[in-house]
Amino acid sequence: MGSKKSKKLKQIMMSTRRKLIAHDNPQSPISEQYKTVRTSINFSSVDQQIRSIVVTSSGPGEGKSTTAANLAVVFAQEGKNVLLVDGDMRKPTSHYTFNVNNTFGLTSTLSRQKALREVVHQTDIKNLDLLTCGPIPPNPAELLSSRSMEELLKDIYQDYDMVVFDTPPLLAVTDAQVLSNKCDGTVLVLSSGTTEVDSAKKAKELLDTTKGKLLGVILNNREMKDTSYYYYGKN
Amino acid sequence: MEETINLRDLMQTLKKRMSLIILITLTAVLVSGGVSFFLLTPVYETSTQLLVNQSKSDQSAYNNPGQIQTNLQLINTYKEIITSPVILDKVSKELNMKTSDIQSNMTVSNQNDSQVVKLVVQDTDPAKAAKIANETADVFQKDIPDIMNVDNVTILTKAEVGEKLSPVKPKPLLNVVIALVVGLMIGVGISFLLEFLDNTIKTEQDVEKVLDVPVLGSVARIGDTKAEKKSRSTEERGERIG
Numbered sequence: 391m392g393s394k395k396s397k398k399l400k401q402i403m404m405s406t407r408r409k410l411i412a413h414d415n416p417q418s419p420i421s422e423q424y425k426t427v428r429t430s431i432n433f434s435s436v437d438q439q440i441r442s443i444v445v446t447s448s449g450p451g452e453g454k455s456t457t458a459a460n461l462a463v464v465f466a467q468e469g470k471n472v473l474l475v476d477g478d479m480r481k482p483t484s485h486y487t488f489n490v491n492n493t494f495g496l497t498s499t500l501s502r503q504k505a506l507r508e509v510v511h512q513t514d515i516k517n518l519d520l521l522t523c524g525p526i527p528p529n530p531a532e533l534l535s536s537r538s539m540e541e542l543l544k545d546i547y548q549d550y551d552m553v554v555f556d557t558p559p560l561l562a563v564t565d566a567q568v569l570s571n572k573c574d575g576t577v578l579v580l581s582s583g584t585t586e587v588d589s590a591k592k593a594k595e596l597l598d599t600t601k602g603k604l605l606g607v608i609l610n611n612r613e614m615k616d617t618s619y620y621y622y623g624k625n
Numbered sequence: 626m627e628e629t630i631n632l633r634d635l636m637q638t639l640k641k642r643m644s645l646i647i648l649i650t651l652t653a654v655l656v657s658g659g660v661s662f663f664l665l666t667p668v669y670e671t672s673t674q675l676l677v678n679q680s681k682s683d684q685s686a687y688n689n690p691g692q693i694q695t696n697l698q699l700i701n702t703y704k705e706i707i708t709s710p711v712i713l714d715k716v717s718k719e720l721n722m723k724t725s726d727i728q729s730n731m732t733v734s735n736q737n738d739s740q741v742v743k744l745v746v747q748d749t750d751p752a753k754a755a756k757i758a759n760e761t762a763d764v765f766q767k768d769i770p771d772i773m774n775v776d777n778v779t780i781l782t783k784a785e786v787g788e789k790l791s792p793v794k795p796k797p798l799l800n801v802v803i804a805l806v807v808g809l810m811i812g813v814g815i816s817f818l819l820e821f822l823d824n825t826i827k828t829e830q831d832v833e834k835v836l837d838v839p840v841l842g843s844v845a846r847i848g849d850t851k852a853e854k855k856s857r858s859t860e861e862r863g864e865r866i867g
Binding site: 423578580604614 | 824825826827828829831832835836838839840841842843844845846
C-alpha cells in the first residue's frame with residue numbers, strides 16, 4: 391500500500407476518532423451538550439419510552455454520524471444497553487469511528503447471512519455495541535423496508551434498551567424516511583450556518599409524509615460565545 | 626419579507642461583520658492615503674490682483690454710482706479678455722507653454738462687486754505658477770488700452786512664492802476622510818447584503834420559527850471551544866508518544 395494512501399487513511403481515522411468526544415472527553419462542554427440532548431429525548435415522549443431513534447439530516451455533512459455516535463455514547467453512559475447501527479449504506483463511516491472492520495454488518499443480517507449476535511462489535515465503551523453497515527448493497531432502501539428489517543428490530547429490542555440509527559441524508563435518498571417510519575423517534579440534525587431554511591423545511595415535510603415521529607432538532611456546529619458558559623466545562 | 630427589522634438584529638449583524646467592515650474601511654483609507662500622498666503630484670496656487678478703473682474722472686467715480694456700476698459690468702468683460710487667446714498667446718510665447726495649458730489652470734474672479742480682479746493660477750511648480758500669473762497680469766496691463774480703450778489697470782499685488790507654500794490639491798486629509806466614510810458605508814452595505822442573502826438556519830429561534838419543531842439541544846462545533854482545543858493538543862501529543 392502506498393504510504394500516501396495509508397497516511398490519508400490514518401488522517402481519516404484520527405479525525406473520526408476525535409469526534410467521539412462524549413467518550414474521549416466526558417467533561418467537555420460539548421459532551422454536556424450531548425447529555426442535554428439525551429435528556430430532551432428521554433423527556434420528549436411521555437407515554438411511550440423511546441427505544442429507537444433515527445438520526446438524520448437534510449443534506450450531507452451536517453454531522454449525522456458524529457451526532458449519532460455521541461448520542462449512543464451518552465445513552466450508554468446513562469447505563470442503558472445501547473446499539474449503534476450504521477444505517478447509512480451509501481457512505482458508511484461508523485467502522486472508522488470505532489476502528490473496527492466492516493466485513494459483516496447490517497446488510498449481512500438483513501440478507502440473513504449472519505445472525506445479529508455474530509456481527510455486532512463490542513466497543514471499548516461500556517454498554518455500547520456497534521452494528522456496522524457491512525458490504526454495501528445495491529438496494530439499500532428495499533433492504534431497510536423489508537420484513538427482515540422488522541424482525542431485526544425485534545431482535546435488537548430483546549437485547550438492547552436503546553438503538554440509534556445513523557442514516558443517509560433525507561433530501562438525497564429515501565432510506566431515512568423508511569427507517570424513521572419503523573422507529574420510535576427521529577431527530578433531525580441541522581448544521582448552524584450551513585443548512586438552508588428551504589432544505590430544512592423540505593426535510594421536515596419528507597419526515598411528515600412517512601409518519602415518522604420527529605422528536606426535534608439538534609442544532610449542530612452552533613457558534614458558542616465565550617461566556618461564563620465554560621464554568622462547568624472542566625478540562 | 627414580512628419579518629420586521631429588529632434593531633438588535635441589526636447591531637448583531639454589524640458586530641458579526643465587524644472585521645469585514647474594518648477591513649474594507651482600512652483598505653479604502655490606505656489606498657486613498659497612499660494615492661494622495663505618493664502618487665498625485667501636488668498642485669500649488671498663486672494669485673495676483675488687478676484693479677480696473679476707468680480713469681476719465683476719478684472724482685465722478687465716487688460721486689456717480691452709475692459709473693461704478695458700469696465699471697463692475699465691465700469687469701466681467703475683462704475677465705473674459707484675460708483668459709482669451711489675445712492675452713494668453715503672448716504669455717505662452719513668453720513662457721514657452723501651450724495656451725490651452727495656461728487657460729485650464731487659470732481662474733479669474735472678482736469678489737463682492739469690487740473692482741479688484743483676482744487672477745489665480747495653479748501649477749505643480751509654485752514658481753512657475755507665480756510666473757504665469759505675473760506675466761499674464763503684465764501683458765493684460767500693457768494690452769488692455771489697445772483693446773478696450775481703458776488705460777487704468779493697476780497691478781495691486783504680484784504673485785509671489787511664499788516660503789512654505791502648501792499645495793492646494795490634493796488634500797490628503799480630506800481624501801482620507803472621504804475614503805473613511807465611503808469605506809464604512811460600503812462595509813456596512815456589504816454586511817447587510819450578506820446577511821440578507823444568507824438564508825441558513827443559525828439559532829434555536831430560527832429552527833422554531835421555520836420548522837415549528839422543538840430544539841432538543843445545540844452542539845458547538847467540535848474543536849471550537851477553548852477547552853476543546855487544549856484537550857486536542859494533549860491528545861495528539863499522547864498519540865505521538867504512543
